Amino acid sequence: MKRTLLATAVAAIIATQAAVAADVTELRYATVAPEKTPWGAYLHKTIAVAEEAAVGSLKITPFFSAALGDEQTSLRQTVRGRIDISGQSGVATSLVVPEIALLGAPFLFKDTAESDCVYDNHVNPIFGPMLKEKGLILLSYVEVGWPTIFSVAPLNTVEQGQNIKLRVPPSRATTLYWSEVGAAGVPMGVVDMIPALKTGQVKAIHTSTVYGIAIGLHKLAPYVSYNNTHQHDVGTVTVSAKTWNKLTPVQQAALKKTASYVNELRQGIRGAEQALLGKAAKEGATVNRIDSAAMAGWQTHAAAAQEALVGEIGGRAAEIWNRIQVAKKACS
Secondary structure, rough: HHHHHHHHHHHHHHHHHHHHHHHOOOEEEOOOOOOOHHHHHHHHHHHHHHHOOOOEEEEEEEOOOOOOHHHHHHHHHHHHHHEEEEEEEHHOOOOOOHHHHHHHOOOOOOHHHHHHHHHHHHHHHHEEEEEEEEOEEEEEEEEEEOOEEEOOOOOOOHHHHHOEEEHHHHHHHHHHHHHHHEEEEEEEEEHHHHHHHHOOOOOEEEHHHHHHHHHHHHHHHHHEEEEOOOEEEEEEEEEEEHHHOOHHHHHHHHHHHHHHHHHHHHHHHHHHHHHHHHHHHOOOEEEOOOHHHHHHHHHHOOOHHHHHHHHHHHOHHHHHHHHHHHHHHOOO
């Protein structure tokens, strides 16, 4: 009799555990960011927040350092539902919704305060519905930061940028700007940057300050030119609509909670930019913070690049560009 009761109890426990396991939804979260970076810390923190808010019904597994493919690949796989969540730069997101490239237009924002205001108050209502039409649910924007140019020779003035062969992100905003400058831009994903430098395919790299120094670009291209007005890159965290539609309201609400930590990441990235620039200098790189005189030269090519970008995107680009200008005025 006791054995029967014990067996019944064990069977009941196993059945309960199986039922609980069956109620847990497992999600894959892709990013090209290395784990030991501010983005990695942000990802871990927001995953924990979402799992706790979902009361144990979500299990989210992160894949760092492009383990599931580069940004473009992982985002396309998210659209298809083969990856559940992806975090990527605005450059990558613009390959799905081209108008997002307008946010990366050169010298669009006068400073970080204006950019933050536009993103916090005006951008989501514009681009959230557009992403949804493409099969992506926008969870939040995330700071990527201001760009740095890593080069094998000094690249501080616009004259030095002419005719140079450099890697540019696969975004028309960046490509058109460098074309206006007179450089030979070579669009490529982040996983190809180091091989391109080593083989001499390019002589300079345009990329995120934090990411570039984190992967050691300053050791291969030791001239580091930084400015915080040229092009503010803010990425997105998106969920596949196919995944989203299968989630319960509790699970969806849990994922939305991750957006509460956007400003925390901003401050982390901006602090990391300055710390890493100092680190690069200590490790032998020549770090140049572009002054106002040199910046004026770079800015002379911005208006033509902006106009070309709007025209090339077509579709709703002119309408969206006007809405962005209205948002900037509201934030001034």
